[in-house]
Amino acid sequence: TSFLWEEAKHVEVFRRFLDEVAGVQEDLNHYHTESYRQIFYEALPGAMSRLLIEPSPVAQAEASVTYNMIVEGVLAETGYYGFYNTLERNHILPGLLQVTGKLKQDESRHIAYGVYLLSRLVAEHGQPVWLAIESRMNALLEPALGVINEIFAAYPEMPFGLDLDEFLNFALNQFQKRMDRIERAKSQTLQEVETIALEAL
Template structure:
């Protein structure tokens, strides 16, 4: 496909669009280096952990590092779909996604190599529910955009990636790490990296809410598709949490399964309410709400 014009020499860039505002934040806040994080205290803490405490940490780490690798591998079709529509402001912001997801993969693997000395065979921690989401649903939804970048497929991809993988599972995982480690002042390097990573992911989720809101506002007939996709994937996401707790007779660090299921459902419900408000809204209204949202 050839070009007939360029936005930067015909209309310029709309710096007031929510994706461009997120791009500004990414340039300012997203430039951190996993190699700069000090793991010396983490190494001292790790050797004092019980076998079950180490096992729970490795379980979470194995799910995070594989999940970050999965989105790094599978993200390109979404960027391409947005680019093909000429949405240069959104594409500019999406270029930061790939860098950040790769950086998150780097961070978790570095901790696993230098602190946990985890080895490489960690797939035993990936339950059927986890595999259903990360081995099947995520690549399937995103790669469908290679052959059909319709609004329906864009909705399916963003729901899977931004709303469920990031908005439910990743955020619940951060909550687990901080609940385990913050109150006991353990693994400060891991906590530092996760706090920076969480900042990156909050921008990703904000864009996902914006993208889905824009698509639903323009294609209200796709609401049932969005709702079905979210409700279809939610049981597997909650199942991942249940699978983790089922490994232990006494859960390390005093974690309580109900707390994390409730947290996951709360995150899901919060985003679902935002998306419901997009039905029947104008694009100007979508942009205004996104700019005013806490994430932006």
């Protein structure tokens, strides 16, 4: 799918940057903090693997929340927001700035798909799915914000004058916008969800 192709291209662009521009050879696992591991080593593979044996609406919803709403919608978007703004404000690495702009566009499409999928599941299957979404979103918010906090905590002085509160506020705003949008599906029919999605294209 185009979704998978785009994700592969994201990996490629950062791998090439690290290899060909930054010349990074070291193992980067030390950047995987406790909160990062909680999401990427436990919650994400657990939710995705579950689909192989239990592709129920609730399992689909929890997997989509984990990937589309938390990994992409909170962490990736916040990271790209900070990365893009840092490059732009400091007038550095124009090629990477352009690439990051394209990555942001890709993520927006992925997140929009996640909102659509979750809205469909809520409209079609009702309260059990909504409660699963709400529970999963709330459970993963703390470690998602923990990733941001732990990144800042690793630096005695944050480069480029980056501000922790700006990042946390951005992440929380993205989280709440998606929650509000998905919650509206509780009072929508499946047809209404489809119509809204088509109008947004």
